[in-house]
Amino acid sequence: MLTKTISANNLSIGFGRHTVVSNIDLGTAPGSLVVLIGTNGSGKSTLLKTLAGMLKPISGQVTVLGGQPGRSPRQVAYLPQHPISSHTLPLRARDVVAMGRFAHLGLLKRESGSDRKILLTALEQTGAIEFAEKPLRDLSSGQQQRTHLAQVLTRQAEVLLLDEPTAGLDINGRKLVADLIASERARGVTVVMATHELQDAESANTVMLLAQRVVSIGAPEVALRDEYLRECFGFTQPH
């Protein structure tokens, strides 16, 4: 069994030749939660896309499940930030969730009974079963986000890369995301999540504060110290 699901050493990330964040060091164990916090453009999504294999690292080393990022699509699930284009698609919520199995089915394999069972479980876990037959475009933003979360769960991956999974969700929705993450971690899944919300970091093993550089990294009580928050956001948490 791998001791580190994600490993980054002196990693620089960005687009083409433009570096967004450099000198990233990170190591995650199975079942751990890493929370990336920062303002817009701080590098959170860029790091997630690099770990998903969608962006090439500019320099340094990075491995996901012992291989190059993007080499294990069945074991690594990625939730993009606000997939807006889906609003116009003629798709029912259940069709969107079923798309999570495409990584396992490839081009030709037919959906099996076990795939349908996984789909049903994910719909029930996220509460998306209530609106599974409705067209995605008729759903509220919160319901759409639940649909996309259910899609991620159907991947049955070992690493989840979630870009702002609580965006557009009310208090119940946020609790649902926290519960889902907890149950995934309990089965040994590593979760890396980008967020703007400091309370999302409460149960994290590691918090990385980003501002186009790594401001701080460590346990929540270390990484979210007042001096780092002030440096990153210009304010501190109320005590």
Next chain:
Amino acid sequence: MKEIFITPFLDHEYMRTALLASILVSLTCAIAGTYVVLRGLAFIGDALSHGLLPGIAVAIIFGVSGILGAAIGAVVMMGGVNLVSSRYKLSSDTAIGLLFVGMLALGVLITSSSSEFSEDLDHILFGESLTVNSVNLIWQILALLIVGLIGFLARRPFLLMSVDDGLAQSSGFNVKFFQNLLMSMIGLTVVASFQTVGTLLVLGMLVAPAATGVLFARRVSSMMLIASIIGCIASYAGLLISFHFELAASASIVLFAVAIFAIGAITTEIKRNRNLRHDELPHQHEHAHAH
């Protein structure tokens, strides 16, 4: 009644051939058009159809097949867009716009060099479904089979890409490869269809039936089916209108397809407003009782 709706096709072989050609175009365009609409590729579809013009014109000069010239035009257009957008860091919209006007201007320049082109130019731009021959039909059948096969085999990556490129890539599909495959599919559709509906009007058949499908469908497969049916109805009705009123056949087909979209859009809007009013009524009753 029979004389209006059926006799023109029974009495005239060219009408039967035109109907068959138009239906083949409709089916091919329904498959490719579904992804054009879902991926928001109408502009590249338009540019591709104009990009064929110089290729066809050069083919006519050298006396070779117009379809071969159109195919070369499409390849040059797609290659040019890729090159300009990747090498010079321009948005793909700008790259498409540049190639679009460049190829169109080149086509007009070539065709204006000789008066012999004037009739050909009309055929290229607006099509001539009433003069389609058996060779054109064979090309169209072949194109439909290839486009259908690509549409079936690549349905999963195309669907994922319609939601989010990142989702497709993280699911293990090479987005660049499937994007190029999609562009080739659109290119092939345009090349195979220009003889029947013309390079200017092919976009109408790519977009109008598929856009109508979006209004009513709950699944992508139903959207494709609706687009196919609307394309076939538009082909039949457009040819009849053209026959009885002596109007341009291709333009009649495309206009009919656009008219169906307009009726569909108005219908869904009325339905939506009625549903909204229906939802508000119980609240109004509650307020009335409260007072």
